Amino acid sequence: MDKTIVEEIKKLKKQRNAIILAHNYQREEIQDIADFVGDSLELSKKATQVQCDVIVFCGVHFMAETAAILNPDKTVLLPEIEAGCPMADTVNIRELKEWIKKYPNSPVISYVNTTAEVKSLSYxxxxxxxxxxxxxxxxxxxxxxxxDKNLADWAKKQVPEKEIIxxxxxxxxxHMIKKDDVIRAKNIYPDxxxxxxxxxxxxxxxLADHVASTSGMVRFAKSSQAKEFxxxxxxxxxxxxxxxxxDKKFYPLKTNMICPNMKITTLESVLRALKENKYIIQVPEDIRLKAYEAVQRMFNLMS
Ligand code: 13P
Ligand code: SF4
Incomplete structure (x- = not known):
């Protein structure tokens, strides 16, 4: 790790009263300098608890936007503005509004991997x-x-009484992972x-033994008696x-399971974010207030 950059980041972080949040997919050196590393749920919860003036969000755009929805009084920085999420980008607002009209008795549940505008149209x-x-x-x-149609299918299997559109x-x-990839990996690592x-x-x-969010996987691996995953x-x-x-062994199901957007952020971009206040993520207030309700409702429904 580049010690000079790390030292500079630490110094600036202190000066600016900043906190670094990083998603579990971030580069190793980013995870190492972060104040907190987690999955989307943990990071959005953390964003409601941190005491700071600046949140540097090392992740993708919708994550920083969620932090901005929850923290209108803090500066939220996304070090690489190009770090998007192709899945979030599949939702076209015009089409979503048509669906809302077509299915008036079916409110929208949006995966957090969506824009603030989609969240603002969600229950x-x-x-x-x-x-x-x-x-x-x-x-x-x-x-x-x-x-996400795959997440929808997984939810439907566990809650069959609900109709999910x-x-x-x-x-x-x-989505690139196929059944044969799992069979191949199981043959190589039968235990x-x-x-x-x-x-x-x-x-x-x-074909899986366990299904979980990224941090759910960390908890499962820790608590399981198994030694290989x-x-x-x-x-x-x-x-x-x-x-x-x-003491445990972890094998990737496929070595090319890489999200390029999660890998754009580097130590250099984090340093630039803190030095140049780049890139500030802001959500128009009318959209923020409605999106806030949808995120807050998620927290309420969980308790
Ligand atoms: P979680 O870390 O919340 O499981 O999400 C994975 C993901 O793809 C985030 O973009
Ligand atoms: Fe989006 Fe990348 Fe997460 Fe997939 S891994 S949902 S593309 S941010």
């Missing part, structure tokens, strides 16, 4: 850590679920448990899994 948000719980808890028999989105990094993310295809999920999510999580479980 509640959810994350990979709580999607079935939220779908079950909302007081409606039918819902529109955006944008799914958007046709998916995460390219998780390993298969743990996959709910953004994977239904036929992949069917095949991990079906973005390979950035392996760093944390190995660091926190040095």
């Amino acid at each position: 509640a948000c959810c994350t990979s850590a709580n999607a079935p719980q939220i779908v079950k808890a909302v007081p409606f028999d039918s819902i529109i679920f955006v944008p 799914p958007w046709n989105g998916f995460c390219p990094t998780h 390993a448990l298969v743990v996959v993310h709910p953004e994977c295809r239904p036929e992949v999920i069917e 095949i991990i079906g999510t973005e390979i950035g999580l392996l760093y944390r899994l190995r660091k926190e479980n040095p």
